Amino acid sequence: MHPLRPRVLVLNYMADHHQAMLTPFFDLVYAPSAELRAAHVQQDGAQIRAVLTIGSVGLTAAEMDAMPLLEIVCALGVGYENIDIAHARSRGLVLANGAGTNDDCVADHAFALLLAVVRNVPQLDQQCRQGVWRDALPLPASVSRRRLGIVGLGGIGHKVAHRALGFGMQIGYHGRQRQENVAYAYFADVLSLAAWADFLVVATPGGPATRHLVGAEVLTALGPQGYVVNVARGSVLDTAALADALRSGRLAGAGLDVYESEPQPPAELLGLRNVVLTPHVGGWSPQAIEASVQRFIDNSTRHFAGQPVVSPI
Numbered sequence: 001m002h003p004l005r006p007r008v009l010v011l012n013y014m015a016d017h018h019q020a021m022l023t024p025f026f027d028l029v030y031a032p033s034a035e036l037r038a039a040h041v042q043q044d045g046a047q048i049r050a051v052l053t054i055g056s057v058g059l060t061a062a063e064m065d066a067m068p069l070l071e072i073v074c075a076l077g078v079g080y081e082n083i084d085i086a087h088a089r090s091r092g093l094v095l096a097n098g099a100g101t102n103d104d105c106v107a108d109h110a111f112a113l114l115l116a117v118v119r120n121v122p123q124l125d126q127q128c129r130q131g132v133w134r135d136a137l138p139l140p141a142s143v144s145r146r147r148l149g150i151v152g153l154g155g156i157g158h159k160v161a162h163r164a165l166g167f168g169m170q171i172g173y174h175g176r177q178r179q180e181n182v183a184y185a186y187f188a189d190v191l192s193l194a195a196w197a198d199f200l201v202v203a204t205p206g207g208p209a210t211r212h213l214v215g216a217e218v219l220t221a222l223g224p225q226g227y228v229v230n231v232a233r234g235s236v237l238d239t240a241a242l243a244d245a246l247r248s249g250r251l252a253g254a255g256l257d258v259y260e261s262e263p264q265p266p267a268e269l270l271g272l273r274n275v276v277l278t279p280h281v282g283g284w285s286p287q288a289i290e291a292s293v294q295r296f297i298d299n300s301t302r303h304f305a306g307q308p309v310v311s312p313i
Contacts, residue, residue, distance in 0.1 A: 006049040006304055009067075011037055011057050012076055018293045025301055026050070041066050050074065050300050055206065055233070056262065058082025064091060072303045076292050077102060077283055078155065080313055081207035081233060095313035096299040100155050102288035107159030109282035110201050110231045113255030117276045118143050118199070118227055141225070141252075144168050149197030151190055151214065152204030152232065153179060160201050172196055175204075190214060194221040199229065206233025216241035219251050227253045231282045234259040243268035246275065257282040 008026040010019075022028055029048065031040040045066040051073045053059050059073055061084045073088055075097040088095055116122060119140045127137065145168045150157045153173040161171050161184060172185040174193045179186075187193035190213055194200055200222055204210050214228065215238040222228060228251065230237045239260045245251035246269070253274040259266040262280060269275045283292075299309040 006300070007044065007047045008050040008052060008300070009040060009044065009048045011051065011053040011059065014293075015289075018289060021290075021293050022297065025297055049304075052076060052296055053083065055079025055081045055083070058084075059088075060084055061087035064088060064093070072096065072300060072309075074098075074296050074299055075313070076296060079206060079233065081205065081235075085313065094303050094309060096296075096303075096309040096311055097313050098292040098295045099311040101291040101295045102283035102285075103155040103159045105285045105288040106156045106203075106231050106282040107163055109257060109278070110156075110160050110203070110229055110255075111163050113229045113231070113257060113276055113278065114199060114201065114227065115143060117229070117253040117255040117274070122276055123273060143199075146170070146198040147172065147196060149173065149187070149193040149200045150184075151193065151200065151202045151236075153182070153184070154203065154205075156231070157201075157203040160203060190218050191221050194218045194226070195223075197222065198225065199227045202228065202230040202232045202236050204232050204236060206235050211235045212238040212241075214238065216245065219245040222251060224249055225252050227251070227255070229255040230259075231257045234262055239266050239268055243272070246272050 005025060005027045007029060009029045009031060011031055013032045019028060019030065029040050029044050031037040041063050046068060048067040049069050049071050051059055051070065054076050064070060064084065064087060070093060072094040073083060075083060078097055078099045080097055085095065148164045148169045148171050150160055150171065150173040153175045157173065164171055172187055172193055174187045174190050187196065202214055204213065213236050219228065219241060242254055246254060255276045257278045258280050261267065265277060269277065295311060299311065303309055
């Protein structure tokens with residue numbers, strides 16, 4: 001261990017060149033698997049001063065307590081649903097995340113999913129390769145000038161809304177409270193938003209408070225011509241209810257970057273043609289990941305220099 005560099009435990013996968021960004025500032029302990037994580041918490045816990053993780057991987061209270069010198073816990077992205085925040089605060093730990101570093105990337109991906117599922121892009125690609133001409137196909141729906149409902153008008157939700165304006169869409173949103181100086185229509189609950197919208201984009205934080213926020217009743221309200229896109233967390237959308245709504249025709253289609261069975265694909269949806277699936281890559285691009293790693297560097301180096309972090313939780 002270098003005596004001048006804080007020792008950092010990294011619990012999420014990180015490419016070699018991103019690890020290289022950290023080594024000038026920190027001594028790294030890289031533990032991206034459950035086995036390595038358990039081993040390094042036990043072997044190196046006494047020297048760890050910072051932890052880098054992601055929302056789905058998290059950090060437990062017991063792990064924190066195995067690190068008596070721990071000062072700061074950071075989530076690489078915006079999500080932190082599996083970090084024991086209450087225990088961290090009781091320990092007086094500094095908490096930070098990568099808020100804003102991949103918002104554009106996730107919003108881009110949300111629109112990619114929306115366009116793909118509404119315009120039948122995957123199916124049309126396959127049919128075109130098979131020689132099927134347009135005269136034999138149903139007309140795909142339009143996206144422009146329709147009603148877009150956004151569940152969670154945070155950083156990503158605002159970016160989605162900004163893109164929707166370019167499509168001439170009407171925008172409504174639901175959040176914990178109405179936001180000042182926002183011209184979009186506010187709905188006090190998700191059910192009324194879904195009943196109004198043609199498309200529903202889910203961009204709210206994960207965790208127990210939002211588990212199955214979008215369930216059977218909301219999907220039915222969205223209707224047989226409606227579409228849902230989830231770029232939040234898989235737990236927010238009830239997979240069984242979604243599969244039932246899609247099979248029964250109570251919902252037209254879905255685009256999912258996240259799902260409850262991660263990293264395994266959602267078995268209930270694999271046989272359905274009106275679903276577009278991607279493997280939780282909405283926030284992944286070379287630019288977004290580099291910005292997120294740089295945010296961790298900024299947050300942590302500022303903390304160890306006695307300054308406030310850039311993006312506290």
